[in-house]
Amino acid sequence: MDYLDEFFNYISSVSPAKLVRVFWFFFFFEFVRFFLVDFTTVLLWKLTAVFRKQRVREGRNLFWAEKPLISIIVPGKNEGKHIFKLANSLKEQTYQNFELIVIDDGSDDETRTICNSLKKNGLIDIFLSNDVRGGKASAANLGLRYSSGKYIIHMDADCSYDRDAVENIIVPFYYDEKLGAVGGDVQVRNYRESLCASLQAIEYTDTISIGRISQSQLGIYRIISGAFGAFKKDALDSVGGWDIGPGLDGDITVKVRKMGYEIHFEPTAICQTNVPVTFKALIKQRLRWDKSLIRFRLRKHRDVFYPNESFRISNFVSFVENITYSLVLNFKWYFYLIDMVLNFTSRLIFIIPMNFILYTINNYFKFIVFSLFRQRKNVKAEYFMLYMPLMALYFGYFLRLVRTYAYLQELIFRRSYEDSWNPEKSSRQAKSLKL
Amino acid sequence: MNTSTENIKVVDHKINYNNLVFYVIDTTNSILNIDHTMGYDALILDASDPEYARIVLKKIRSHYNPEFYLKPVFLLNFKETKDPLLNNMHDGLMTSYDQVVTMSETAKRIFLKTTQLDNQLIPSFEGQTVKKVLNYMYTRDIRTLKPIVDLNSSIGYTYPELSINFTNTEEPQVLEILEWADREGLIWPDFYERVYLCNNCNSGALSYREVCPHCNSSNSKSEDLVHHFPCAYIGPISDFQNNIDNSLNCPKCNKTLRHIGIDYDKPSVIHHCNNCDQNYQDAFIKSKCLSCEDDIDVKYLVPRTVNIYKLTRKGRSAATSGFLSSSQEVDDIFGTINMQTLKIMLHYELEKVKESPAQKTSIALVHLENVFELYNKIGKKGERKLLEELVAVVRENIKSSDVIAFESSSTLYLMLTNTASENAEQKLKNLSALTENLIKKNFNGFKANLLHKVKMLDTDKKAEVQLQELSKDFFA
Incomplete structure (x- = not known):
C-alpha cells in the first residue's frame, strides 16, 4: 500500500516538463511517428476518400473492360497440403481471368503428386517442379519466367483470400499508371491459436495494416508482403524478378521503387494467413525479417542515399524513416534506458510501471481510434482488449530485444547468409558477391 | 533293305532308305499344295530359301491331320535365321542327302511314338489345338513350351509348337489357349515376361513416347x-x-x-x-499401336504374362491317354443348360418315359466339324457371338420344353421331348441347313460342316451311357 501511495504521489507531483524529460523517448519519437503521423495521414486518407471514389470507379470499369490475364505465382516447398484449399478458394474469386502457377521448390513430400493431380483436374494451370531446392526467389522467378499475365500476383500457399481480393489488388493499376506494385492487406487467421498469435494479430491489425496505409499515403511504403502482392509484369521483368532472400519481399519492393514506379497499399485486398503460434517460431521469423533491414537497406540498396541520376526523394525518405525508426531508435532506446538508470535511479521503480501504463493507454487509444479506419475486420475489436496491456511488453521489450539481437548478428556476423531459409549454395554465392 | 550311303539317290524327289521313303521338297514344288506329300514317311525340305521353307513348314505343321503335322521334317541347306518356326519346328538339319542315314533313325523314333498316341478327338477348339501340340511334343520328347522372341509375332513372343497353328496377328489367341490348358491342368506356368498389348487390337507392336x-x-x-x-x-x-x-x-x-x-x-x-x-x-507416356494406330494411355494397355509352360503329369500323359476337357466357357450361354443339369433332366425324363411308354423322347448331338477354322479367324469374342446366335436359331425351332446343352464350343446336345426319332431327325436336318446358312451369311461365305446324330431315349440304359453312345461315332 505504501508503494501505491508513493507511486500516485509521484505521478501527481510530476510536472509536464518533467514528464517529457522522463518519457522523452515516447513523446518525441514513438508517439509522434506511430500515432500522430499515422493518425494524421490516415485521417487525411479517409477524408479525401470521396475525391478518390470516382477515380477508383473509373479504374475498376477500365479493369473490367480490359479483363487482363493475371498470373498468380505460388512458390513453395512442401506446400502440397495447402494447394488444394488455395486453388479452391481462388475458384471463388470475382475475377477469374487468371492462370495459377504453382512452383514446387524441391519438395520431399507428396506436393508433386498432389499438384499434378490438381493440374490434371484443371485447378492449376501451370505446375513446375524442381528436383533440387533453389530457394523461394528462384522458385518465384521460375513462375515469372513461364507466366503470360500482364500482372503478376505473388501468393503464399498457406493463405486464403477474400472473394474480391484479386480484383481489388489489380484495380489500383487502372487508376494510377505510375504504380509498379500493389500490396494487399494481410490479416491473421489463427489469432485464437495461442497468446503469441493473438499478440501478432493485434500487431498486424494495428501497426502493420494502419502503418501501411499511412506509409502508402506518404509515398514511403516499402514492403509488399510475399503473402499477397501484385506487380506489373513489365516492372518485374525490368528488375529481373526476385533476388536471393531472406527478406526478398522488401527487396523486390525497393527494386521496383528504384525503377521509378510508385508502390501502393490496398487495404481492401484482403488475405488471411497463419502466423507462428509459439514465441520460439516467432523469434526465428522476426530475426530473419529484422536481419534483412541491415542486409538490404543498409548494404545492398545503400545507393538510395547517393545523389545519382536515379535518386528519388521518396526512396530516400522511405529509407531514412525505416532506418531511423527501426535501427537508430532501436539502439537509442538503450540510451534512454541508460539515461533513466543513471539520472533517475531512485525513481525507476515508479518510472517503469508508469512507462508501462503510458504505453498501454496509448495502445488502447490508438487501437480504438484506428478501428474507425479499418476497412474490414476479421476479428471483433473487443477480443483484443484483454490482450492490449501485454502489447507494451510485446512491442517495448520482446520485439525490441529480438530486433537488437538480429541487428547485431547481421551487422557484425552477416548471419542472414547462414539462414537455412535459403539453400546454402545460394547463400554462399550471395555472401561472396556481397549481394 | 537299302542301308548303304552309296545308294542314296534322289529319284523324282524321293529317297528310299532303310524302308523309309523320304520326299524332297524344294523350290520346284508348288508351295500351295502339300497334299502330295501324303503317304511319304518323312520330308526333306530344302531351306536354301528360308522364306519358302517357312511357308512349307508352316503348312505342314499347322495342318489339322496328324499324318501331316507329325510327319518328320528335315531341313536341308539350312542357314542361320532368327525365325523361331524354322529354328524349332524341324526334326534335324542336313547338309547333304547322305545324312538320311542318321535322319532315318530320328524318323523311326518319331513313328514309334506316333503309334502310341491316343486318337480321341477333344470336342473343343482349345482342346483340339492343345491335343495337337501335346501330340507333337510327345513325339519329339519336348516337355516345355518356351516363348521365343519373335519380331513377326504381334505380341513379340511366339511359342513355336503352338503358334505355328496361328498367324502372327493371332498370337494373343495362343496366350488364351495356353491359359485354357493351364486351367485344365495340362501345363504349369512359370513366369517369363510381361507384355503389354493394345486394348483395341491386342497387338504388342507399340511405340512408346512422351507426349504433351x-x-x-x-x-x-x-x-x-x-x-x-x-x-x-x-x-x-x-x-x-x-x-x-x-x-x-x-x-x-x-x-x-x-x-x-x-x-x-x-x-x-x-x-x-x-x-x-x-x-x-x-509428359504423358502414350503408346501408339503400330498395328491399328490407336494412341493409348499406357494405363489402358492390356498386360499379359508370357510364361514358360512345363507339362504337368496330366499333360505328359494326355498325348497317349487323352483328356477330358471342361466346358466352362459355354456353360452360361443364354437358353442353354450345362451338361450336368442335362444329365439330371435326362434321368427324370427316363423315369417319365418308363411310366408312360407311349411318350417318345429323343436325344441328339450336333457337332460343328470344321468350326475351329472359323474360330481361329473370329477369335474368342466372335466364337461366343456365333454360339449365342446358333442357340437363338435352335431355340426358335424346338419346343420350349426341349433343352440345349453345350459340351464344348463345337458340340451340343439336345433333348427333344415328345418327339419320335424320325421327327427329330427331320428337325435336325432343317436345323443343320439353317445353321450352315447362318454361318455362311455372317462369316464371309464360310462353309460349316454340321454333323448330327439322333437317338431315341432308351429306358433300359442310363442317361450318361446314352450320351456317350451318341458321341461315340464322332469322337471315338
Missing part, C-alpha cells in the same frame, strides 16, 4: 532448367546461351556461368510442345 499432356503431340523440345545462384534467375538453358560462343550467360545479371554446383545447377527439365506451345514437365 495438353495436346498429345510428341513434337516437343526438352531443355534443362538452369538456376543461377547469385541472382536467383531460373529458366531454360536457351535463356543462357548466346550465338557467339559456348559460354552460358545469365540473362538477368549478365554473369558468365562457371561451375555447376558452385554458381549454378540444373534442378529440372522442361519440355516445350512445338504443337500447342505449352510448357510441361511431366
Whole structure:
C-alpha cells in the first residue's frame, strides 16, 4: 500500500516538463511517428476518400473492360497440403481471368503428386517442379519466367483470400499508371491459436495494416508482403524478378521503387494467413525479417542515399524513416534506458510501471481510434482488449530485444547468409558477391 | 533293305532308305499344295530359301491331320535365321542327302511314338489345338513350351509348337489357349515376361513416347532448367546461351556461368510442345499401336504374362491317354443348360418315359466339324457371338420344353421331348441347313460342316451311357 501511495504521489507531483524529460523517448519519437503521423495521414486518407471514389470507379470499369490475364505465382516447398484449399478458394474469386502457377521448390513430400493431380483436374494451370531446392526467389522467378499475365500476383500457399481480393489488388493499376506494385492487406487467421498469435494479430491489425496505409499515403511504403502482392509484369521483368532472400519481399519492393514506379497499399485486398503460434517460431521469423533491414537497406540498396541520376526523394525518405525508426531508435532506446538508470535511479521503480501504463493507454487509444479506419475486420475489436496491456511488453521489450539481437548478428556476423531459409549454395554465392 | 550311303539317290524327289521313303521338297514344288506329300514317311525340305521353307513348314505343321503335322521334317541347306518356326519346328538339319542315314533313325523314333498316341478327338477348339501340340511334343520328347522372341509375332513372343497353328496377328489367341490348358491342368506356368498389348487390337507392336499432356503431340523440345545462384534467375538453358560462343550467360545479371554446383545447377527439365506451345514437365507416356494406330494411355494397355509352360503329369500323359476337357466357357450361354443339369433332366425324363411308354423322347448331338477354322479367324469374342446366335436359331425351332446343352464350343446336345426319332431327325436336318446358312451369311461365305446324330431315349440304359453312345461315332 505504501508503494501505491508513493507511486500516485509521484505521478501527481510530476510536472509536464518533467514528464517529457522522463518519457522523452515516447513523446518525441514513438508517439509522434506511430500515432500522430499515422493518425494524421490516415485521417487525411479517409477524408479525401470521396475525391478518390470516382477515380477508383473509373479504374475498376477500365479493369473490367480490359479483363487482363493475371498470373498468380505460388512458390513453395512442401506446400502440397495447402494447394488444394488455395486453388479452391481462388475458384471463388470475382475475377477469374487468371492462370495459377504453382512452383514446387524441391519438395520431399507428396506436393508433386498432389499438384499434378490438381493440374490434371484443371485447378492449376501451370505446375513446375524442381528436383533440387533453389530457394523461394528462384522458385518465384521460375513462375515469372513461364507466366503470360500482364500482372503478376505473388501468393503464399498457406493463405486464403477474400472473394474480391484479386480484383481489388489489380484495380489500383487502372487508376494510377505510375504504380509498379500493389500490396494487399494481410490479416491473421489463427489469432485464437495461442497468446503469441493473438499478440501478432493485434500487431498486424494495428501497426502493420494502419502503418501501411499511412506509409502508402506518404509515398514511403516499402514492403509488399510475399503473402499477397501484385506487380506489373513489365516492372518485374525490368528488375529481373526476385533476388536471393531472406527478406526478398522488401527487396523486390525497393527494386521496383528504384525503377521509378510508385508502390501502393490496398487495404481492401484482403488475405488471411497463419502466423507462428509459439514465441520460439516467432523469434526465428522476426530475426530473419529484422536481419534483412541491415542486409538490404543498409548494404545492398545503400545507393538510395547517393545523389545519382536515379535518386528519388521518396526512396530516400522511405529509407531514412525505416532506418531511423527501426535501427537508430532501436539502439537509442538503450540510451534512454541508460539515461533513466543513471539520472533517475531512485525513481525507476515508479518510472517503469508508469512507462508501462503510458504505453498501454496509448495502445488502447490508438487501437480504438484506428478501428474507425479499418476497412474490414476479421476479428471483433473487443477480443483484443484483454490482450492490449501485454502489447507494451510485446512491442517495448520482446520485439525490441529480438530486433537488437538480429541487428547485431547481421551487422557484425552477416548471419542472414547462414539462414537455412535459403539453400546454402545460394547463400554462399550471395555472401561472396556481397549481394 | 537299302542301308548303304552309296545308294542314296534322289529319284523324282524321293529317297528310299532303310524302308523309309523320304520326299524332297524344294523350290520346284508348288508351295500351295502339300497334299502330295501324303503317304511319304518323312520330308526333306530344302531351306536354301528360308522364306519358302517357312511357308512349307508352316503348312505342314499347322495342318489339322496328324499324318501331316507329325510327319518328320528335315531341313536341308539350312542357314542361320532368327525365325523361331524354322529354328524349332524341324526334326534335324542336313547338309547333304547322305545324312538320311542318321535322319532315318530320328524318323523311326518319331513313328514309334506316333503309334502310341491316343486318337480321341477333344470336342473343343482349345482342346483340339492343345491335343495337337501335346501330340507333337510327345513325339519329339519336348516337355516345355518356351516363348521365343519373335519380331513377326504381334505380341513379340511366339511359342513355336503352338503358334505355328496361328498367324502372327493371332498370337494373343495362343496366350488364351495356353491359359485354357493351364486351367485344365495340362501345363504349369512359370513366369517369363510381361507384355503389354493394345486394348483395341491386342497387338504388342507399340511405340512408346512422351507426349504433351495438353495436346498429345510428341513434337516437343526438352531443355534443362538452369538456376543461377547469385541472382536467383531460373529458366531454360536457351535463356543462357548466346550465338557467339559456348559460354552460358545469365540473362538477368549478365554473369558468365562457371561451375555447376558452385554458381549454378540444373534442378529440372522442361519440355516445350512445338504443337500447342505449352510448357510441361511431366509428359504423358502414350503408346501408339503400330498395328491399328490407336494412341493409348499406357494405363489402358492390356498386360499379359508370357510364361514358360512345363507339362504337368496330366499333360505328359494326355498325348497317349487323352483328356477330358471342361466346358466352362459355354456353360452360361443364354437358353442353354450345362451338361450336368442335362444329365439330371435326362434321368427324370427316363423315369417319365418308363411310366408312360407311349411318350417318345429323343436325344441328339450336333457337332460343328470344321468350326475351329472359323474360330481361329473370329477369335474368342466372335466364337461366343456365333454360339449365342446358333442357340437363338435352335431355340426358335424346338419346343420350349426341349433343352440345349453345350459340351464344348463345337458340340451340343439336345433333348427333344415328345418327339419320335424320325421327327427329330427331320428337325435336325432343317436345323443343320439353317445353321450352315447362318454361318455362311455372317462369316464371309464360310462353309460349316454340321454333323448330327439322333437317338431315341432308351429306358433300359442310363442317361450318361446314352450320351456317350451318341458321341461315340464322332469322337471315338
